Amino acid sequence: MADSNFIDYVKFCSRSGAGGAGSVHFRREKHVPKGGPDGGDGGRGGHIILRGNSQHWTLLHLKYKKHVIAESGKGGEGGRRTGADGKDVILEVPLGTVAKDAETGEKRFEITEDGQEVILTPGGRGGLGNDHFKTATNQAPHFAQTGEAGIEEWIVLELKLLADVGLVGFPNAGKSTLLSSISAARPEIGDYPFTTLVPNLGVVSYRDDKSFVMADIPGIIEGAAEGKGLGIRFLRHIERNSILLFMIPADAASIQDQYRILLGELEKYNPELLDKKRILAISKADMLDGDLMKEMELEVPKDLPFVFISAVSQFNLDKLKDLIWQAIHS
Ligand SMILES: Nc1nc2c(ncn2[C@@H]2O[C@H](COP(=O)(O)OP(=O)(O)OP(=O)(O)O)[C@@H](O)[C@H]2O)c(=O)[nH]1
Numbered sequence: 001m002a003d004s005n006f007i008d009y010v011k012f013c014s015r016s017g018a019g020g021a022g023s024v025h026f027r028r029e030k031h032v033p034k035g036g037p038d039g040g041d042g043g044r045g046g047h048i049i050l051r052g053n054s055q056h057w058t059l060l061h062l063k064y065k066k067h068v069i070a071e072s073g074k075g076g077e078g079g080r081r082t083g084a085d086g087k088d089v090i091l092e093v094p095l096g097t098v099a100k101d102a103e104t105g106e107k108r109f110e111i112t113e114d115g116q117e118v119i120l121t122p123g124g125r126g127g128l129g130n131d132h133f134k135t136a137t138n139q140a141p142h143f144a145q146t147g148e149a150g151i152e153e154w155i156v157l158e159l160k161l162l163a164d165v166g167l168v169g170f171p172n173a174g175k176s177t178l179l180s181s182i183s184a185a186r187p188e189i190g191d192y193p194f195t196t197l198v199p200n201l202g203v204v205s206y207r208d209d210k211s212f213v214m215a216d217i218p219g220i221i222e223g224a225a226e227g228k229g230l231g232i233r234f235l236r237h238i239e240r241n242s243i244l245l246f247m248i249p250a251d252a253a254s255i256q257d258q259y260r261i262l263l264g265e266l267e268k269y270n271p272e273l274l275d276k277k278r279i280l281a282i283s284k285a286d287m288l289d290g291d292l293m294k295e296m297e298l299e300v301p302k303d304l305p306f307v308f309i310s311a312v313s314q315f316n317l318d319k320l321k322d323l324i325w326q327a328i329h330s
């Protein structure tokens with residue numbers, strides 16, 4: 001499968017470095033038989049950090065990383081020398097990556113910008129050296145702090161696609177065919193339901209060097225919200241899309257019914273999805289003649305802009321792009 005490299009979920013154990021121990025050390029100089037304490041502080045343990053990288057589109061590069069471990073800080077030394085910090089581990093992730101606590105499922109943060117860095121698992125603080133524990137009499141304390149322990153935790157990263165327009169339709173509606181005909185994406189196409197098992201993204205060029213990103217997701221059927229078919233877990237990928245392109249094939253038994261079912265499943269998943277702008281494309285229009293098209297037009301829901309298209313004969317694809325562009329930018 002061309003798109004089997006699409007990884008939108010990874011789970012790993014993230015372990016930050018422990019802080020280095022503070023040093024217990026006493027100044028030794030000629031003629032100063034009993035120097036004061038001069039033990040330096042321990043270094044900070046390495047953080048595990050996520051950094052947004054707009055050149056990454058998947059989490060594939062993290063798929064086999066089961067343990068991510070940062071170095072511990074070095075111990076402090078005499079002469080008030082602070083130990084070196086443990087090296088941070090920086091994981092580059094695509095924009096739209098959500099970090100969650102794997103045990104509770106609780107969301108920590110989301111990476112949305114190129115170069116954005118967020119500490120996922122902070123390294124332990126370094127311990128203070130005995131230099132900090134001097135007494136007035138300069139009596140040497142034989143005491144320094146140990147470094148703070150590192151943290152070990154299980155983390156889930158999930159990727160939400162950042163597309164301008166998300167395709168919503170029953171299996172076999174022609175979603176992948178459309179994406180492949182107007183972008184360089186090459187999703188698998190088949191005359192059977194659920195050909196698409198993972199989302200695909202494509203960049204669609206529009207007039208004068210403009211472009212927008214379209215997401216093709218697996219088909220949705222009635223009962224998807226209850227787990228039928230591939231379920232609705234892929235709908236999380238369109239939560240961030242700015243508009244939704246509904247696709248219903250011209251040979252659907254009832255356009256109204258399919259539209260209603262799709263809306264219903266979206267609403268059950270997340271009612272806010274219904275606040276997004278919608279466009280309707282009646283696909284496979286190459287199967288219709290002019291008269292049939294006129295007849296069908298009466299059947300089309302009236303609460304959204306619609307267009308007949310055919311990815312196979314390239315019919316009305318420019319008109320569709322115009323509608324999409326207008327919806328994205330108004
Ligand atoms: N006649 C005609 N057939 C089309 C057109 N677009 C797609 N098809 C056919 O419809 C079938 C399904 O196409 P896909 O693009 O795989 O449909 P999909 O919506 O991505 O399906 P799932 O991935 O299963 O959800 C294939 O046999 C396509 O060749 C079209 O414009 N005209």
Ligand SMILES: [Mg+2]
Nearest residue numbers: 175176195196
């Ligand atoms: Mg498909």
